[in-house]
Amino acid sequence: MADTTSIAMGGTAPHTQEDWERIARALLDEGQNFLVHDVCRDGLRAYPDSFKLITYGAIALSQTGAVDEARRLLAPLLDAILVDEGPFRRLQDSLRAAIDNLGDAGGEKGLGAIADLAEALDLVRGKRLVATADAETYYALARVFREAWLATGLRRDLEHCRELFLRAFHSGNHPRDGIEAAVMSLLLGDHAEAQRLAACVNALVGNGEVDPELGPDDRFRLLSTLGQAQLLLGQTDEAIGTYQWARALEGVHYGRVVSALKQLDLLRQGGIAVPAELDDIIKPPTVVVFTGHALDRPGEGPHFPPALEAEVRAEIAQQAGGTGRPGGLFHGRLRRRACCSSKPCWNAAPRSTW
Numbered sequence: 001m002a003d004t005t006s007i008a009m010g011g012t013a014p015h016t017q018e019d020w021e022r023i024a025r026a027l028l029d030e031g032q033n034f035l036v037h038d039v040c041r042d043g044l045r046a047y048p049d050s051f052k053l054i055t056y057g058a059i060a061l062s063q064t065g066a067v068d069e070a071r072r073l074l075a076p077l078l079d080a081i082l083v084d085e086g087p088f089r090r091l092q093d094s095l096r097a098a099i100d101n102l103g104d105a106g107g108e109k110g111l112g113a114i115a116d117l118a119e120a121l122d123l124v125r126g127k128r129l130v131a132t133a134d135a136e137t138y139y140a141l142a143r144v145f146r147e148a149w150l151a152t153g154l155r156r157d158l159e160h161c162r163e164l165f166l167r168a169f170h171s172g173n174h175p176r177d178g179i180e181a182a183v184m185s186l187l188l189g190d191h192a193e194a195q196r197l198a199a200c201v202n203a204l205v206g207n208g209e210v211d212p213e214l215g216p217d218d219r220f221r222l223l224s225t226l227g228q229a230q231l232l233l234g235q236t237d238e239a240i241g242t243y244q245w246a247r248a249l250e251g252v253h254y255g256r257v258v259s260a261l262k263q264l265d266l267l268r269q270g271g272i273a274v275p276a277e278l279d280d281i282i283k284p285p286t287v288v289v290f291t292g293h294a295l296d297r298p299g300e301g302p303h304f305p306p307a308l309e310a311e312v313r314a315e316i317a318q319q320a321g322g323t324g325r326p327g328g329l330f331h332g333r334l335r336r337r338a339c340c341s342s343k344p345c346w347n348a349a350p351r352s353t354w
Contacts, residue, residue, distance in 0.1 A: 017047040024056040031255055036060035051077060051133065055140040062147035070144055078141070094120040135172025138164050142180065158188055175201045179225045182232055183263065186270035194270075198232035201225060216251040223249075224260040231272050243281045254285035288320055 014020045020043030027036045040057030044050065054077050061070035094117040104110035133141075142164035149157035162184035168177035182197035205226045214222070223246035230239035246252075246260070260282050268274050 014043070017043070017050055017053075020047060021050060021052040021056070024053060028056050028059060029255075033060040033064050037064075051137055052140070055137060055144070058144045059140060059147070062144045062151070065151065067148045067151045070148065074141070074144060091117075091120040133167075133171075135168045135174060135177065138168035138171060139174075139177055139180075142168060142177075146180075146184075155188075158184060162188060169197070169200075173204070175204045175225045175229075176221065178204070179228050179263075183228065183266050183270065186232065186272070187266065194232055198229040201229040202233060205229075216249045217253050217256050220246050220249050220252045220256045220260070224256075224263065227260075228263055228267065231267055231274060236273070236275055240275060240277055240281070243278055247281050257282060257285055 014023060020039065024036050024039045024043065027039060036056055037060045040053045040060065043053045044057070047053065054073055058070040058073045061067070061073065094113070098113045098117045101107075101110040101113040142161050145157050145161035145164060148154070149161055162181055165177055165181035165184055168174070169181050178197050178201040182194045182201065185191075185197060186194040205222055206229070211219075223242050227239045227242040227246070230236075230242060243260075261284055264274050264278060264282070
């Protein structure tokens with residue numbers, strides 16, 4: 001546990017449940033799935049009822065291909081929070097219809113609306129609808145089922161995914177959740193719901209203004225969300241302009257660009273005509289994947305001879321010169337403390353300065 005947390009906390013071990021959850025979420029945002037797994041495993045030993053640690057751990061598992069293990073980890077959590085909202089949604093619709101037909105209370109349409117409202121009331125009698133999860137939890141759970149669907153192609157995984165994104169959207173009214181629910185609806189063949197949700201998202205963020213106080217990653221994601229909504233609504237020219245705006249942002253993490261490309265692929269899979277121009281606007285980043293010498297653990301080493309660091313750093317920078325990336329490849333020392341023992345460590349490489 002000390003090895004895992006030394007990098008995550010800069011040498012300070014977590015003391016509270018919030019610490020563990022914050023570390024896991026930060027690592028998840030960086031794509032460090034193996035580290036997320038280890039942090040959640042260790043954190044759950046101290047806080048076994050943490051919804052967030054269970055969820056983040058399941059996401060990490062699903063994104064590394066361990067879908068069945070992710071399902072097993074999530075099973076108790078899903079039983080706790082997935083309340084059947086169907087009867088309550090029917091009551092809401094019936095009440096709205098009854099109000100709309102108040103002017104025709106004695107007519108056939110008005111009486112039918114009242115009868116439907118009475119039946120809907122009977123269905124919810126004795127039941128309680130309790131919000132047992134927040135929007136972020138619903139969103140995180142939905143991500144697990146999205147990864148499961150991508151791995152298995154099972155429709156029930158896609159249905160669970162859409163339902164959880166919808167709950168996240170209803171709970172927090174976040175455009176990100178709304179567009180995810182819209183894309184999942186599209187893939188389920190529910191084009192009307194996809195367009196309805198896209199219109200909601202467009203109304204939330206389609207005023208052409210983006211908070212300048214947001215960081216580049218958040219601004220890029222917001223613009224990507226708007227672009228997807230515009231494509232779903234058939235507003236192709238507006239979508240191209242939105243993605244061009246997103247491309248102009250500086251300092252965007254490559255993971256955001258990859259996520260945007262994945263969403264565009266899902267839209268294509270759902271039958272949306274994604275313009276070819278976007279292939280030139282949102283381009284995949286150049287990624288260098290490599291392995292190297294074992295890293296130093298606290299109190300060990302150095303395993304890699306310090307006298308060779310400068311030479312190796314220079315050689316790597318020269319070999320990476322053909323990637324089209326400016327500047328040097330590495331920042332800081334090649335020696336770093338290890339974050340895990342027997343598993344591959346995806347953040348073992350020194351940080352890039354690209």
